[in-house]
Amino acid sequence: AQTVTQSQPEMSVQEAETVTLSCTYDTSESNYYLFWYKQPPSRQMILVIRQEAYKQQNATENRFSVNFQKAAKSFSLKISDSQLGDTAMYFCAIQNTYNDMRFGAGTRLTVKP
Amino acid sequence: NAGVTQTPKFRILKIGQSMTLQCTQDMNHNYMYWYRQDPGMGLKLIYYSVGAGITDKGEVPNGYNVSRSTTEDFPLRLELAAPSQTSVYFCASSGTANTGELFFGEGSRLTVL
Numbered sequence: 001a002q003t004v005t006q007s008q009p010e011m012s013v014q015e016a017e018t019v020t021l022s023c024t025y026d027t028s029e030s031n032y033y034l035f036w037y038k039q040p041p042s043r044q045m046i047l048v049i050r051q052e053a054y055k056q057q058n059a060t061e062n063r064f065s066v067n068f069q070k071a072a073k074s075f076s077l078k079i080s081d082s083q084l085g086d087t088a089m090y091f092c093a094i095q096n097t098y099n100d101m102r103f104g105a106g107t108r109l110t111v112k113p
Numbered sequence: 114n115a116g117v118t119q120t121p122k123f124r125i126l127k128i129g130q131s132m133t134l135q136c137t138q139d140m141n142h143n144y145m146y147w148y149r150q151d152p153g154m155g156l157k158l159i160y161y162s163v164g165a166g167i168t169d170k171g172e173v174p175n176g177y178n179v180s181r182s183t184t185e186d187f188p189l190r191l192e193l194a195a196p197s198q199t200s201v202y203f204c205a206s207s208g209t210a211n212t213g214e215l216f217f218g219e220g221s222r223l224t225v226l
Contacts, residue, residue, distance in 0.1 A: 004155065037215075045203065045217040091155055101215070103155030 002027040002094050006104035013082045014112050020067075021077045021107045023092030032096040034068065034075045039089040039106070048090070051075065082111045115139050119204050119218035126194040126225045134189040134221050136204030144207040145187040146171075146215065147179065149200040156203060162187055194225045 003026045013019035025034070036048040051059045051068050058066050063083075067076045079086055089108050095101040117138045126132055138145065143164045148156040158171030162181040176198055178190045187206075191198055201222050205215040 009153075043201070043220045045205075045215070047214050050214065093155075101158070103157075105153060105155050 002029070002032070002096065002100065002102045004092050004094055004102050004104035006092055006107050008107045009105070010108045010110070012110040012112055013079075015082055015084060017082055018078060018080045019082055019109065021079075021090050021092075021109065023075045023077070023104060025073050025075060025092070025094050027073075027094060027096065029096040032094055034066075035093045035095070035101075036064070036066070036075075036077045037091045037093060037103075038086075039091065040085075040087070045091070049077065079109075084111050084113060087111045117204055117206055117216050117218040119202075119221050121221060122219065123222050124224070126191075126223065128194060128196065128225060130194050131190065131192050132194070132223075134191070134202055134204070134223075136187045136189065136218060137185050138187075138204075138206040138216070139185065140206060140208060140216065141184060142206035142208045142216070143184065144209075145181065146205045146207075147177070147187070147189045148203045148205065149173065150203060150220075151200050159189065159202075191223075196225050199223060199225045 005024045032053045034051045037045045038048045039045045049061045049064050063080045065078045089106045091106045092104040120135045146161045147159040150156050157173045160179040162168045165184050168179050201220045203220050204218040207215050
C-alpha cells in the first residue's frame, strides 16, 4: 500500500516570502504520480501541481514548484512570493492507478500580512 | 461550468437514520469518487466508479453504498447512520485514469448524533 506523510501540521509565512512544505511517501511501484492539492477555507480542493515519477525535471506552476527526490521518496512544495490567497490546507497525494490515490494528513498554511 | 455539484452541504442525522448524498458532474467524466475527510486526516476513498453501471469499493466502504446509473450522477447512500460516519464527504471526478487531476465538489458536512 502507498502512504504519504506530511510532518508539518501547521506553518505560517509572511506575505511575499517563500515557504516550503514537506512531504514524504512510500510506494513499491516504479511508476506513479505525485500531487499537491490546496483546500482553502471554502473547502473545495484544487490541484496545485503534479509530478510524474519518471520525469526527473521538477514541475513548476507559476509561484509553485516542487523538489522531487525520487531516491529519498521526498516531494516538497515551494511557494514563492506568498500571497494572502495562499492561506489553505495543502495535501500531498500519490497515485499509481485510477482507484488508489492516497492523501497525507495535510499542512495548514497561514500567510500573514 | 458547474463542475462537480454536491448536495446537501450540511446535514444532521440521528443514529440509525439513512440518507443519500447527491453528486452530479457535467464534464462527461468517466471516473467518479467518494472520499471522506476526518479532522486532522487526509481523504480516504469510500467508493469509486469507472463508468456508468460499474462501481467498486475503496479503502473505507463499510456502512455505505453507491450506484452509477448515468455518467453524470454518483449518489452515496448511508444506511443506519452511526457517529463514526460524522465527517466531511467529497465527491470528485476525473476524465482520465492516472493523471490525477481530480475535480472536487465543495463537500458535504455530515453530523450523526
